[in-house]
Amino acid sequence: MAVVLGPNRYGKAETRVVRVTRDGEVHHLKDCNVGVSLSGAMEEVHRRGDNAAVLPTDSQKNTVYAFAKKHGIGEIEEFALLLARHFVGSQPTIHHARVAVEEYGWERRGPHSFARSGGEVRTCVVHHDRDGATTVVSGLRDLVLLNSTGSEFHGFAKDEYTTLPPATDRVLATAVTARWRHLLPAGEESRDYAESYRQARRCLLDAFAGTYSLSLQQTLFAMGERVLRERPEICEVRLELPNKHHFLVDLAPFGLDNDNEVYFAADRPYGLIEGTVLHDDATPAGAAWD
Numbered sequence: 686m687a688v689v690l691g692p693n694r695y696g697k698a699e700t701r702v703v704r705v706t707r708d709g710e711v712h713h714l715k716d717c718n719v720g721v722s723l724s725g726a727m728e729e730v731h732r733r734g735d736n737a738a739v740l741p742t743d744s745q746k747n748t749v750y751a752f753a754k755k756h757g758i759g760e761i762e763e764f765a766l767l768l769a770r771h772f773v774g775s776q777p778t779i780h781h782a783r784v785a786v787e788e789y790g791w792e793r794r795g796p797h798s799f800a801r802s803g804g805e806v807r808t809c810v811v812h813h814d815r816d817g818a819t820t821v822v823s824g825l826r827d828l829v830l831l832n833s834t835g836s837e838f839h840g841f842a843k844d845e846y847t848t849l850p851p852a853t854d855r856v857l858a859t860a861v862t863a864r865w866r867h868l869l870p871a872g873e874e875s876r877d878y879a880e881s882y883r884q885a886r887r888c889l890l891d892a893f894a895g896t897y898s899l900s901l902q903q904t905l906f907a908m909g910e911r912v913l914r915e916r917p918e919i920c921e922v923r924l925e926l927p928n929k930h931h932f933l934v935d936l937a938p939f940g941l942d943n944d945n946e947v948y949f950a951a952d953r954p955y956g957l958i959e960g961t962v963l964h965d966d967a968t969p970a971g972a973a974w975d
């Protein structure tokens with residue numbers, strides 16, 4: 686039996702970079718977390734500890750900071766593409782780069798004062814291969830949404846352990862993780878990622894608010910479908926929707942009724958609804974979701 690090296694990658698995780706752009710008195714802020722993962726001719730380092738092919742993760746971290754200075758940080762997808770192309774293009778031993786960027790939002794409070802925006806985070810993952818294959822997945826996480834009515838859940842399967850009562854009017858709440866894959870004809874990786882993000886996010890919000898929900902699964906599909914129908918540049922959407930349960934509090938001991946007004950917001954356990962919605966003729970995803 687031979688023992689062989691399987692898939693592997695290495696890189697610098699979580700390089701936190703804050704870029705201030707000074708425009709006189711007025712400053713602009715980009716606050717990001719960058720993860721770099723490289724792969725390629727790494728047989729020798731794993732088998733013999735020969736590091737000749739290994740660009741240190743320390744250099745990768747330095748590149749993130751140097752590029753933030755030299756190029757600024759525009760849309761996170763563009764910054765990730767720049768880094769991924771650089772690593773593959775400048776190191777013959779690096780055949781593939783995965784660059785993931787998270788962006789934390791800051792709300793302007795003055796010419797050079799900012800308040801960190803809520804918990805929501807914008808995300809992207811870019812893959813770039815030396816044969817030219819490039820994929821871009823954009824997304825967001827921790828977008829917390831709630832409908833205080835317009836949600837039911839009944840008619841479900843039952844077994845001997847089922848105690849859940851049918852619900853005809855419940856709170857539906859979730860913290861959305863959504864990622865969407867861009868349709869990228871070769872050589873056309875550039876696009877208005879800011880507008881694409883704004884519109885995809887709006888589609889998710891509109892579909893959540895506008896769907897009368899018989900299950901979170903139905904809402905999930907409606908959210909993905911809305912993005913695909915309105916945004917031709919996107920061919921696949923993946924969603925993770927925790928069902929943030931809100932239980933009605935029993936106020937009868939206090940002689941009070943509770944007509945869907947007072948809830949206990951539980952944090953765990955929670956249902957976790959996950960799904961992919963895509964064009965039936967979507968191009969193959971390649972490394973996009975790795």
Ligand SMILES: O=c1[nH]c(=O)c2[nH]c(=O)[nH]c2[nH]1
Pocket residue numbers: 838849899900901902928956
């Ligand atoms: O929208 C829902 N989907 C489920 O699959 C489920 N399961 C459950 O207990 N409550 C819910 N709600």
